[in-house]
Amino acid sequence: MLLESLEAHQFRNLSGKISWGKGLNIIYGDNGQGKTNWLEAIYLLATTKSFRTPRLQEAIRFGEDLAVVRGQVSRSRDVQRDLQVTIQGNAKALSVNGKREAVMRYLSQLHTVAFTADELEVIRGGPEARRKFLDRGGISLHHSYVQTLSDYHRVIKQKNQLLHDVSDAEMSIAAARILIEPWNEQLVGLSAIIHRARADYVERLRQALETRLFGREEISIRYVSSLEGKGDLRDYEALIAERLQLRLQAEIASSRALIGPHRDDLEILFDGHDIRTFGSSGQQRSALILLDLAAISVYYLWHGEYPLFLMDDVDAELDRRRIGHLLEYLEGRTQTFVTTSKESLVKQFAARAIVYEVRDGEIVQRATSETDLITTIATGTSII
């Protein structure tokens, strides 16, 4: 898939419309000019979310009441679609070709894999970031997985409240069981779908991992169910139903849902060691890049087309050698968008990229020497 062009109105400090190149796009500018805002706009168009804030209304320009990001996406030579995300207050409206579309169907239009400072949480942070990484992957393969996750979180929220109420009321276990079981019943089914979707996605990632991209480093991953060692994971429904029965008292005592895939994790080993505690900062970044590349490959194998790849502040995250390897790998595969404030980096990769310069939110394509010439000739002839 290709993002042909992007237009932003009142989205942060952005203005104007820009056409993108099919391969590597370098967004260059000094700090604070709005480079990352353009990347965020692309990410928003694809995911309907921001990688910087959970509160989208923060992205509406100060003093305005709505922001619009619009883009033209082509899936093949003949299939082009206009996507639009409108943020108004805390609501957002999604449309495809000018018609309102439900989120589940909208999400199938454009897919991105993004490497940002926040995404490093997948490597360094708590298990929640890793679960989210896997769930983004799950959604990229099956869009209906969005609904499963949303139902699951809703049931967990309801159950937590109920456990809290039950524990406050000092109810007997038998009476509490009658109230909690209707929610547990749903947890069994939803948990099983989530468990299988994540385990399946991790298996696909494992097969796709390009272990040799940055030299001799090896990364291995494993999905760690919180029910591991408690019984036969192959019969997940029976196992979780049994655990929910067994741990009811403990759940009431702690007023929290203790059983389910919201307690699972992804184990990431680098050269056989836990990357979180033993990895150097450079290794952690490499590991995340490898995971992202694996995610791109899994997406390609499933859908037959590549997602977009976004990378914020590329030289802050990787050294030049790694950037070189990475961009070489991506060439001919993804449409790639990277931001940088380093002129030297722009010079190094200008030959195989289209370079954009951002000043005060406005973006212009920087003329390469070749297009420079064409423009001059064009103006020249028009004058004559």
Place this chain on the structure above:
Amino acid sequence: MLEYSEPVVKLIDEFKRLPGIGQKTAQRLAFHILRMTNVEVERFVAAMQDVKLKIVMCSVCNNLTDVEPCRFCSSTSRDRSIICVIEEPYNLVAVEKTRSYHGLYHVLHGSLSPIRGMGPEDLRLQNLLPRLRPENNDGVEVLEVILATNPTTEGEATASYISRLLKPLGPRVTRIAMGMPVGSDLEYVDEVTMDKALTNRHEM
């Protein structure tokens, strides 16, 4: 200082209490009322008072009604051996439109939702169990209870809770099927619905 004179502000505030109505709509409605004739306003007020005075909750099924018991519960032509449990009175209209259901109803007036403070005692459930006894049902035994609560997590929990309550008492307890909307094209059905429809497929 208030933006409008006090009676107008009060009316706007009252409209804003209604579901789905914000400041702008409330303002528009209030000014519409100012433009209405006295007769129109009186008719409007009378209509609102009338529903409050004349509409009561059926003591048998909790449906909203102007006769007690309601037309469904007192009907001699309805099948008294089957009860359809629904969340809200307007769900009854949806089932009734099919014209293929001839049984009785039971309206819960809500669904289980701990985060909204709705427990079993907040649902209109107390009068459901007694209905299963033939002596309370014109001598007819209730053979089946259909749980037609919404296909949301709250609706599912409610259905599950009630089924656990009823099953030991004997009647067949069923849940409405989830699946394809009729008259639509397969390609327009979302994956979750399609998935449910496949799971709930039946022999031909």
